[in-house]
Amino acid sequence: MTMKALGSALSPMEETIEAIILDAPLFNGGRGMVYAPVSGGISNENWRVKNTDGPGDWFVKVPGNGTELFINRAAAIDASKKAAAAGLGPKVHDDLGDRGVEINDFLPGHRASNHGDFADLETCKTTVRAYRILHGLPELVLTKTIFDMIDEHVDQVRDLGAPMYKDSDWILLNTAIARDAMTASGFDLVPSFNDPMPGNFMIGPDGSIMLIDYEYASMNDRCYDFGIWFGEMFFSRERELALIEEYFGEVRQETVSRVIVHKALADVKWCLWSMVQLKVSRLAFDFHKYGMWKKMRARSIMEHPDWPTHLRRL
Incomplete structure (x- = not known):
């Protein structure tokens, strides 16, 4: 450097x-x-x-x-x-x-993680322990659920005249259905990280993990942190189930479904966020490509035959 x-x-x-x-x-x-x-x-x-x-x-x-x-x-x-x-x-x-x-x-003794680090189960378990500490922090001053984030970005896209993907009505309809189901079941609000990009996990020389960048942190549903993390790391279903068991002590179908629904909602949020960034950011980054990829993955979850089942289990 x-x-x-x-x-x-x-x-x-x-x-x-x-x-x-x-x-x-x-x-x-x-x-x-x-x-x-x-x-x-x-x-x-x-x-x-x-x-x-x-x-x-x-x-x-x-x-x-x-x-x-x-x-x-x-x-x-x-x-x-x-x-x-x-x-x-x-x-x-x-x-x-x-x-x-x-x-x-600065953390000179730590290094930013990458996706390859999370192929190791022990690194994932260490991260789960970090999430357990995070979720037990004193209450944060900001409460902002995933639905609050999505609503905010929808308004910004319209106000800025940012591009909107062609199938936005269908995706936002499914988002509204998920909102109704989640609201009926209730939110489990805890201090949440909400932004598990690999670079936000700093690995120490002893394998410990610190979390950096809390700008998206808020009181949010506990399972959102796992939905967005699992999606970011492209975990297999087997790895997801192992980490759910590591955190919750057991694997319950309603927990699995809640995580999967949050995985789709996270991709909706970050797609909309990308459209906003297209209008305001001065960083050299392909926000359109990033947003379209997020949109396609959200759609793949919502189009799956199991989507209605996941919503009923919430």
Whole structure:
């Protein structure tokens, strides 16, 4: 990773991080500070800042353009601090928190996971234990179920004039049916991560796991965390059942169905999110391709003959 000195900015994003380094008291007016981008995120502009004159190594998250539409930064910092207090996430610094900028201690001894790491059952079980800690955190300040997320994005797509996939009416009808079924059965609200991209699981040298990036965290249904995680990692049905048993102590059909329904709903949310990002983001990422893939997978679950059965079991 090549670090740059202050005053060498060549792009608007580099100009933004240099201004933040100068403004944050933690960075001592920029003296001795160097910076470099951290790749992997598709919401924000992420940076590493180091002090060449002494100790200090930080991860700086600069809110991505337009992300205030769907990210509550105060709630994200609240969740990050509660996770850090439980030993689940890195230390959070308050500098510029009022501007939505989040500064954490960098984790040089950890590495971001990848999909291949989750082929290992023990890594998955360690992650389940991390989720158990997360779900036991003090109540978060933000309650936002998957249906709240979907409603928010539907309104944003319309307001922004963002593209809408051709079969949106059919998918949103099935989403409404799932909402009725889930509401009738009741929500099991717990502090939820809601964003299990592989890069958000940091693996330590001892195999332990810390979670980073709590910007989508909220009080949400417990099974949503498993639905979105299982979908993100492309687990086999056998692996999914093993992890459900690891967390819940048994495999109940209603739990399996609840996870599967949430898997489909997660893909609906992220498809809509991608359409919003097409209009507002300045990141170099193919949001249209990402969103269409999410949409097709949601449809594959909703079109399956077992979909009505899963809804009845909720």
